[in-house]
Amino acid sequence: MQKIIVTGADGRMGRALIEAILDTENVQLIGAVVKSDSPYLAKDAGELVGQGSLGIKITDNLEALLSSDVTVIDFTVPAATLQHLALAAAASAKMVIGTTGFNEEQLAQLQSYQDKLPMVFAGNYSVGVNLTLQLLRMAAKIIGQSSDIEVIEAHHKHKVDAPSGTALMMGEAVAGAMNKELKECAVFSREGITGERENGTIGFSTIRGGDIVGEHTVMFASEGERVEINHKASSRQTFARGAVRAATWLGQDKARGLYSMEDVLGF
Numbered sequence: 001m002q003k004i005i006v007t008g009a010d011g012r013m014g015r016a017l018i019e020a021i022l023d024t025e026n027v028q029l030i031g032a033v034v035k036s037d038s039p040y041l042a043k044d045a046g047e048l049v050g051q052g053s054l055g056i057k058i059t060d061n062l063e064a065l066l067s068s069d070v071t072v073i074d075f076t077v078p079a080a081t082l083q084h085l086a087l088a089a090a091a092s093a094k095m096v097i098g099t100t101g102f103n104e105e106q107l108a109q110l111q112s113y114q115d116k117l118p119m120v121f122a123g124n125y126s127v128g129v130n131l132t133l134q135l136l137r138m139a140a141k142i143i144g145q146s147s148d149i150e151v152i153e154a155h156h157k158h159k160v161d162a163p164s165g166t167a168l169m170m171g172e173a174v175a176g177a178m179n180k181e182l183k184e185c186a187v188f189s190r191e192g193i194t195g196e197r198e199n200g201t202i203g204f205s206t207i208r209g210g211d212i213v214g215e216h217t218v219m220f221a222s223e224g225e226r227v228e229i230n231h232k233a234s235s236r237q238t239f240a241r242g243a244v245r246a247a248t249w250l251g252q253d254k255a256r257g258l259y260s261m262e263d264v265l266g267f
């Protein structure tokens with residue numbers, strides 16, 4: 001039985017994760033962690049998902065719950081994720097990280113933990129998006145050089161980071177397949193007299209509105225035709241179930257290291 005703690009338990013993904021854990025065999029929710037100013041502090045975790053009492057008191061003290069046989073699933077904000085990672089490493093626990101929006105320095109800090117604990121880090125835990133990464137690498141190898149490549153993403157109005165972690169993963173997959181560094185060819189904004197499109201760049205466009213769960217398109221546009229590879233998520237359960245799968249995978253005695261969702265899925 002894999003023991004799991006959910007941080008950011010009162011967030012959109014926190015609640016989806018609790019539902020997914022309760023719905024999955026051989027995993028057990030042992031803790032739900034929120035910020036100290038949360039209205040849910042000291043209530044029962046079941047209240048977060050309308051399930052009555054689960055006998056798990058919501059806490060703001062992650063450290064007190066940690067031990068070496070526990071996996072933390074964290075979908076919060078970068079600064080909080082890094083704090084939770086330090087606590088998990090000190091307790092020899094494992095970690096599944098879904099948070100996006102890390103800057104370069106925060107990303108380097110996250111990566112520095114790879115020799116301290118086993119962790120999975122992915123901008124998207126859906127099976128479909130991780131399959132899409134494979135399709136993108138194939139398309140980039142075949143038509144990448146002869147195409148103008150654009151990544152378009154759409155999310156709900158509450159999302160705080162842009163472009164999405166998934167859009168960046170898709171850009172990295174395409175750039176990597178073409179032996180390029182994304183940061184050297186990415187164009188993240190256009191306004192005013194921009195001049196003609198520069199060959200070899202990868203453009204990013206962001207849409208925010210309503211309750212869109214998560215939609216991504218990578219367009220390979222050339223003279224006379226274009227190929228679009230598209231993924232649409234219609235439920236947060238697709239991410240939550242993937243993250244629980246990653247937690248179960250880590251629980252199979254995985255060595256310290258930084259793993260991707262593609263590693264978990266065996267792609």
Ligand SMILES: NC(=O)C1=CN([C@@H]2O[C@H](COP(=O)(O)OP(=O)(O)OC[C@H]3O[C@@H](n4cnc5c(N)ncnc54)[C@H](OP(=O)(O)O)[C@@H]3O)[C@@H](O)[C@H]2O)C=CC1
Nearest residue numbers: 008010011012013075076080098099100122123124125239
């Ligand atoms: N990898 C993937 O598959 C997916 C990744 N995500 C990513 O997950 C993250 C969370 O998304 P979502 O659930 O929609 O966001 P929410 O804002 O709904 O939830 C964020 C949670 O983190 C908590 N939090 C914020 N700041 C801190 C802090 N300093 N310390 C501890 N906890 C904190 C929030 O508490 P409070 O509300 O009290 O501030 C809240 O519980 C985002 O980065 C998003 O991009 C989302 C979906 C899928």
Ligand SMILES: O=C(O)C1=N[C@H](C(=O)O)C[C@H](O)C1
Nearest residue numbers: 100123124159164165166214
């Ligand atoms: O914030 C979200 O909601 C999502 N964030 C992730 C991202 O930034 O790619 C994954 C998913 O698209 C939903």
